[in-house]
Amino acid sequence: MPVSWLILILAALTLGGYIAGRARARASVQGDVRRLHSLPSYYGYNVALFALVPALAVLALWLLAQPMLIDARVSGMIPDTLIPEGSNQSLVMSDVRRVADGLELAVSSGAMSADEVAALDADATDIRARLGEMGVALGSDVRPEVLEAAQAYRAMSSTGTLWMTGVVLVLALAGLAWSYSRTHSEFRARNVVERGVLTLLILAASIAILTTVGIVLSMLFETINFFSLHDWKDFFLGATWAPNFRGDSELSILPLLWGTLYISLIALIVAVPIGLFAAIYLSEYASKPVRAFAKPLLEILAGIPTIVYGLFALLTVGPLLVDIFGRGEEGLLGLNWMSGATSVLTAGVVMGIMLIPFVSSLSDDIINSVPQSMRDGSLGLGATKSETVRQVVMPAALPGIVGAILLAASRAIGETMIVVMGAGAIAKFSLNPLESMTTITTRIVSQLTGDTDFASPETLVAFALGLTLFVLTLGLNILALYIVRKYREQYE
Template sequence: MPVIWLVLIVLALGAGGYVLGRSRALGSAGGDSRKLHSLPNYYGSNVAIKTLVPSFLVLAIWLIAQPIFVSSQISGQLPDGIVPEGSSVGLVMAEVRRTADGIGALVANGTMSADMAASAQVDPVDLTARLQEAGQVVTSAITQPILQAAQSYRAMNATGGMAMTALVLLIALGGLVYGLRETAPQFRARNVVEGSVRVLLIAAASLAILTTIGIVLSLLFNTVEFFRIYPASDFFGSLTWSPSFQGNSQLGIWPLLWGTLYISIIALTVAVPIGLFAAIYLSEYASKAVRSTAKPLLEILAGIPTIVYGLFALLTVGPMLMRVFGDEGIGWMQSGTAVMTAGLVMGIMLIPFVSSLSDDIINAVPQAMRDGSLGLGATKSETIRQVVLPAALPGIVGAILLAASRAIGETMIVVLGAGAAARLSMNPFDAMTTVTAKIVSQLTGDSDFASPEALVAFALGMTLFVITLGLNVFALYIVRKYREQYE
């Protein structure tokens, strides 16, 4: 049974349990809700919670655990010598999963019967041709061991799916029956429901924290594994980035960090003055009508997808810069993909981050400070320069640091606008790349995750995580200090 149908059935059981629990509570009290400990809705909610929560919990755990268990079982059954030299079990298992998915697609569209797909009479060569004809992804010719592993993979998943369906429905029905049996006038349904909701809220908050911890631990463990293969002294001490899947790689991080910082500096050079001046105008000079129109229009820039900014850099800004700084103009620029291209477009993207945060911070400066300055004879511009901006400076610095962390983590604009060359250069019209762009390129394709060329992505991610975390903590510290001063 598809998971979506299972979810809908469980939801229907929960809704039915709510109605039955509510009506059973009223029936046990003779229709007089005053004889009940709690309102009738609490009794229905108690039955619904006992129906839905345990079954969905088991469903989630099963969906996470089954792929891991099946993959480990199938990988243990692979014959010796099936892993080619230079490959890994993970790549072979990826081929097994693709083959299994392809067989499932052939069964779904009626090209192959389910019995035929599970039989030993399937010809690997014929299956390869069928999958390629159907547009299924097959990286190489399917061999007999891969076919057998794929058939076992499908069979174990089918068995696990049936067992999951039966267990989840059994738990849902059991919870429904148990909740109905609890329903009685003296049952403290409100206490149980509110306690259950409290546990669910704590679980939701804990899930976010555990997800963050899981991400950090994943980065950390894979980074440690990378440094076991490739020395940390070479990673942080080399000035050359030259990964090679044939070995002898040079994986120095400094060219990538330089490209990241260079593009971010250009972006902030564009975003900070424009964003800050826009914030000063909107908060100090603009009328209410202009402010109510201009600020939402400015913040639309923050809602544009970054891939659109990347295409804008590739198709518009790059050719425009080439006409001025390329061979037709000054001759400094060799191609449209350069640090300047990505920096300018990224700066445009960051304008609403700086302007919106700075506007809120400037508006938070007490009006009494402005009135005092004006009362002493200062002009409006002098008040802004000598009173408002110094008072708002900690918050503005925090907004700039938050924009900087956003710039450091940007990917699509860099991929499309800055090129892919890892180099140390001061020329802003050279093509360069960043840490995030290299993470994408290193993890794209069927590379062996046991190799340093793939594991280096986690080391890059960990380095970037530490940098952005430091910027965010510093920015939040400054903003919090500012808020404590004026709130």
């Protein structure tokens, strides 16, 4: 049975359980709902929860575990001679899954029966042609060993799906029947439902934490594999980034880290003054109609996809900077300092434009949080509006503004598309903002693009770079949250 059908059946059982539980509660008091401990709807919710939640949890776990268990069993059927030299077993398993999906499609469409699939000759010399005659379209010839493994894969999947359907339906019916039998006038349905909802909320809140832990652990394990193949001293203390996939690569993070911090610094130089001045104007000087129009318009910048900013950097800002600083006598200033449109300055300026709404929105909220009594006291002592903003409001809001700037910095450090299209791909140390450089995120994308072998340090280095970037941005976020929290404790 398809999973979509199973979910529809669970939804129908849930709806039926709600209606039945509500009706049974009313019937237990002959329609006088005042004699019930809880509202009738709570009795319906109780039956619906016990019919849906356990069955849905088992379904989700089964769908996650079944492919991994089947892959582990079927992979043992593949001989080592079938694995191409320099490759790994995952490529052969992808062929096995592809053939198994084709066989399952043929069975579901009626082109083949399950017995015909099981009876296919694994020793045939032209399996692809035989399957094609029966309605299974495959892109290449299939080895007999692959067909045998695919047959086993399809059989295990079918058996597992059958068992999953039975277990989930039995669990849903059992939960429905048990909760329905407990429905009577004295049953504290509201307490049970509220505890159940609280458990679901805690579980939902835990998913984000568990996901973060899972991401960190997955990156950590691959980083350990990388450092088992590559010297950590070269990674942290070297001066050259030169992967060549020949075993003699120099994989130092320092040139990438320099490019990342340099571009982020230029972005902050652009974003912080503009965003901060915009926040001061919107919070202290703008009228309500102007603020109601300007603030949403400014925050539209935050909703523009970063790939659009990348195209803007590549097609508009980069050529404009070349016209100003490059092309010798043909340039606007007669200089010849910039040879191409990709540079640190190109990416930094565009990234700064992207960060303006982050700085302005956060700073505006922080400035508005400064108590009005401080402004009134300053104005009452004879200070002007500008003096009040400069000497009272801004010092009071400074810790929160610093936190907002650090959050914007962490956003800049993790940016990818603008850097890919605007900064270039050269890893080096340089103070010239008109030269091309690259960042950590760009190299992560580059190292994991294409036909990668996860047994080489040139690929595994992407996980070491990612973990380093994660630690860097996490530290900035923790520092920003600490500063903002300290500010709130002082003025709330």
